[in-house]
Amino acid sequence: MHFAMVFKLEGGLALTRQMLVYGSVFLVLPVVMEQPTAFELNYAVIGCLPGLAIFPTIFGFYCNTKAIEYLSPSQVQILELSEPIFAALIAFVFLHEVPGPSTPFGGMLIVLCISIANGLLHFSHNSRSVNSIK
Known part of the structure; x- marks a missing residue:
């Protein structure tokens, strides 16, 4: 955009x-x-693809519109940027996937950027340090 x-x-x-x-x-x-690794494309996989496309889209749209009732649209969109963090956590907990070495760094970077965008952290004009706002 x-x-x-x-x-x-x-x-x-x-x-x-x-x-x-x-x-x-x-x-x-x-x-x-x-x-x-190699994967197989068969009728079962092709049959699941519409479900993977349609149901998360409908659920995501519903959650988005409900969240806008409580927060501003810009805050909702910024918070939606945390989706990769929750996807990694769900994969770790339920699918027992082990995250790669760059995953924690990426997660911290996402949280840092969301914090800055929401005004939780700001850069002081007088110094180069990051200050916390209460």
Whole structure:
């Protein structure tokens, strides 16, 4: 969104397609670096894909609209940025996945950025230190 506003791009299907292509290219990089094991594409997998696309979308939309009743839309969007942290925690607890060495660093970086965006931390103009606001 910020990119579209800075470069004054008009919305619509063309911009959506462009962002989808660029996003897909950037998602291929981690897949190539991780070298995942082979997977099988069969009818059961194909049958599950619509459920993975539709139900989380509906539930996410519902949660988003309910959260906006209690918080401002900008706060809700900033808090939604913590999704990777909860995804990693759920994978660790329920699926017994062991996080990689960069996962805690990424989680701390996300929490730091959310704290700064919500005004919990700010940078003093007189010094280079991070000060906490109560």
